[in-house]
Amino acid sequence: MPDNTLVHSIKWSGLGEIGAKLITPVTTMILARILTPEAFGVVAICNMLVSFIDIIVDAGFGKYIVQADFKSKDECDISANVSFWVQLGIACTIWLLILIFRHDIAYLLGNDSYDKVIVIASLQLIIVSLISIQTGLLRRKFEFKKLFKIRIVTAAMPLLVSVPLSIILNSYWALIIGNLCSASANAVMLFILSDWKPSFVFSYSILKKMWGFSSWSMFEGLAHWTIFWIDIFIIGRLYSAFYVGLYKNTTQIIVSLIGMITAAMSPVLLSNFSRIKDVNTSNHLLYLIEKLFMYAMLPLGVILFFYRDIFTLIILGEKWMSGSIILGLWGAMMVISIFIYSFPAEAFKSRGIPKILFLYQVSYLCCIIPVCWYFAEIDFWSFVYARVCCVFFQMFLFVMFVKKYLLWNFKTYFSMITKPLTVAFVLLLSCMFIRYFMPASSDLYWQVIALVLTSILYSGFLFCFFRKDIVSTFKMLKHK
Structure with a gap:
C-alpha cells in the first residue's frame, strides 16, 4: 500500500460524506417545512422495504470485490461480471414479485394503500444493482476521489428535484421521485468514471467460490438492517404514519450526522484492514x-x-x-x-x-x-x-x-x-x-x-x- 494511502482515502471519503451530509440536512430542513410527518412516514415505510431487498440483491458480492485477494486482474474482472449479472437478475426478479404481490406487501407493512408507491419506489433496486460492482472496484483501488464526486452529485439530486416537486405536488411523491433521480445520477456517473464495464462473461465455479464468503456477509447485512429498521416496522404496525414520520425523520437527522463519520470511515477501514x-x-x-x-x-x-x-x-x-x-x-x-x-x-x-x-x-x-x-x-x-x-x-x-x-x-x-x-x-x-x-x-x-x-x-x-x-x-x- 502506498504511503499515506489511509490518510488520503479518509480525506476524500470524509469530504464526500461531509459534503453529502451537509447537503442532506439542508434538503431536510426545507422539506420538513413543506411536507407533513405523515408524508415522511410513507416514504420511511417504502425505504425500509427497499433497503431490505437491496441487501439481498447485493448478496454480499460488493464486499467480496473489495476484500478478496485475486490472483490476477482477469480473475477480478470475471468475478465482477459474475456479481453484476447475478445482482441484476435478482433485482429484476424481486421487483416483478413486488409488482405481483404489492397489495399483500402493503398490508404487511401496515397500510394497503401503499401498494402503488411501493412498486415505484422499488425501481431503485434495479438501478442500484447496476452500480454496486463499480463502487466496490473503486473502493478496492482506493479511488475515493472519484467516489467523492459521485457522492456530492447524488446527494444534490433530492435538493434539486424533491424540493421543487414538494412545492408543486405537496405529497410524498416528491420524495420518491427525488430518490429515483438520485439513484439514476449515481448510476450514470459511476459508469462514466469507472474503468470497468460489464461484459457477457460468467463462471459458475467463481459464483460458488464467491457465495461461500458472500452468504455470511449478506446475512450480516440483513441483521444490520433489522437493527436499524425494526423500530419502523413495529411503529408502522402499531401506530399511524404520523408517528412513523416523527420517529424516522428525527432519528434520520442523527443517522445522517453520525453517518458522516461511519460512512466515511467504514469503506476505508474495510479496504485497509483487509490488507x-x-x-x-x-x-x-x-x-x-x-x-x-x-x-x-x-x-x-x-x-x-x-x-x-x-x-x-x-x-x-x-x-x-x-x-x-x-x-x-x-x-x-x-x-x-x-x-x-x-x-x-x-x-x-x-x-x-x-x-x-x-x-x-x-x-x-x-x-x-x-x-x-x-x-x-x-x-x-x-x-x-x-x-x-x-x-x-x-x-x-x-x-x-x-x-x-x-x-x-x-x-x-x-x-x-x-x-x-x-x-x-x-x-x-x-x-x-x-x-x-x-x-x-x-x-x-x-x-x-x-x-x-x-x-x-x-x-x-x-x-x-x-x-x-x-x-x-x-x-x-x-x-x-
Missing part, C-alpha cells in the same frame, strides 16, 4: 482511530442531548418539536454505538469472519425485538426510551465479542481512550452545571446562550490540556 494481516497491528490501528474520533464524537453526543430543542427547531422546524427528545436520545446512543459496533464491525469483516459479526447482531436483536415490542404496546414514548436503553446490552456484547474474536487487549485500549473519555465527562458536567443555573433554561434564547458558553469553555479546555495528545495521535495514525 493488514497482523492482528496486533490491525488492533492498534483501530485503537488509534477510535481514540482520535472520540475527542470529537463523544462531546457531540453530549451537546446533542442537552441542546436537542435548538437543533430540532433549526433543522426541522417548530411542528417537529415533539420529537426533540428522540433526537437527543438517539444522538447520545448513536455516538456510543460508533465505537462499540460500527468501527469494530469493519474489523470482523476484514478478517473474513462476518459470521461472527452476524452472531453479534443476532444476539443484540434478541434483546431489541422483545423489549421494543413490549414497550411499544404500552405507548409510543415508552418505546422510545426502551429502544435507546438497549445500547447498554450492546456494550456488554461489544466487550464479550471483540475480546474473544478480535483479541483486543482492553488494558491497552482503555489506557488509550482515558483522555477522550475525561474530556467528554468534563463537558457533561459543564452542560449540567450551566443548564441548571441558567435562568429560564427552558427558553430557547437562554439555551442558545448556554450552548455558546459551553462550546467556548470546552474548546478552551481541549486546547489547553489535550491539544498535544490529539496531534501526536494523528501523527501516529498518519505514520501507520
Whole structure:
C-alpha cells in the first residue's frame, strides 16, 4: 500500500460524506417545512422495504470485490461480471414479485394503500444493482476521489428535484421521485468514471467460490438492517404514519450526522484492514482511530442531548418539536454505538469472519425485538426510551465479542481512550452545571446562550490540556 494511502482515502471519503451530509440536512430542513410527518412516514415505510431487498440483491458480492485477494486482474474482472449479472437478475426478479404481490406487501407493512408507491419506489433496486460492482472496484483501488464526486452529485439530486416537486405536488411523491433521480445520477456517473464495464462473461465455479464468503456477509447485512429498521416496522404496525414520520425523520437527522463519520470511515477501514494481516497491528490501528474520533464524537453526543430543542427547531422546524427528545436520545446512543459496533464491525469483516459479526447482531436483536415490542404496546414514548436503553446490552456484547474474536487487549485500549473519555465527562458536567443555573433554561434564547458558553469553555479546555495528545495521535495514525 502506498504511503499515506489511509490518510488520503479518509480525506476524500470524509469530504464526500461531509459534503453529502451537509447537503442532506439542508434538503431536510426545507422539506420538513413543506411536507407533513405523515408524508415522511410513507416514504420511511417504502425505504425500509427497499433497503431490505437491496441487501439481498447485493448478496454480499460488493464486499467480496473489495476484500478478496485475486490472483490476477482477469480473475477480478470475471468475478465482477459474475456479481453484476447475478445482482441484476435478482433485482429484476424481486421487483416483478413486488409488482405481483404489492397489495399483500402493503398490508404487511401496515397500510394497503401503499401498494402503488411501493412498486415505484422499488425501481431503485434495479438501478442500484447496476452500480454496486463499480463502487466496490473503486473502493478496492482506493479511488475515493472519484467516489467523492459521485457522492456530492447524488446527494444534490433530492435538493434539486424533491424540493421543487414538494412545492408543486405537496405529497410524498416528491420524495420518491427525488430518490429515483438520485439513484439514476449515481448510476450514470459511476459508469462514466469507472474503468470497468460489464461484459457477457460468467463462471459458475467463481459464483460458488464467491457465495461461500458472500452468504455470511449478506446475512450480516440483513441483521444490520433489522437493527436499524425494526423500530419502523413495529411503529408502522402499531401506530399511524404520523408517528412513523416523527420517529424516522428525527432519528434520520442523527443517522445522517453520525453517518458522516461511519460512512466515511467504514469503506476505508474495510479496504485497509483487509490488507493488514497482523492482528496486533490491525488492533492498534483501530485503537488509534477510535481514540482520535472520540475527542470529537463523544462531546457531540453530549451537546446533542442537552441542546436537542435548538437543533430540532433549526433543522426541522417548530411542528417537529415533539420529537426533540428522540433526537437527543438517539444522538447520545448513536455516538456510543460508533465505537462499540460500527468501527469494530469493519474489523470482523476484514478478517473474513462476518459470521461472527452476524452472531453479534443476532444476539443484540434478541434483546431489541422483545423489549421494543413490549414497550411499544404500552405507548409510543415508552418505546422510545426502551429502544435507546438497549445500547447498554450492546456494550456488554461489544466487550464479550471483540475480546474473544478480535483479541483486543482492553488494558491497552482503555489506557488509550482515558483522555477522550475525561474530556467528554468534563463537558457533561459543564452542560449540567450551566443548564441548571441558567435562568429560564427552558427558553430557547437562554439555551442558545448556554450552548455558546459551553462550546467556548470546552474548546478552551481541549486546547489547553489535550491539544498535544490529539496531534501526536494523528501523527501516529498518519505514520501507520
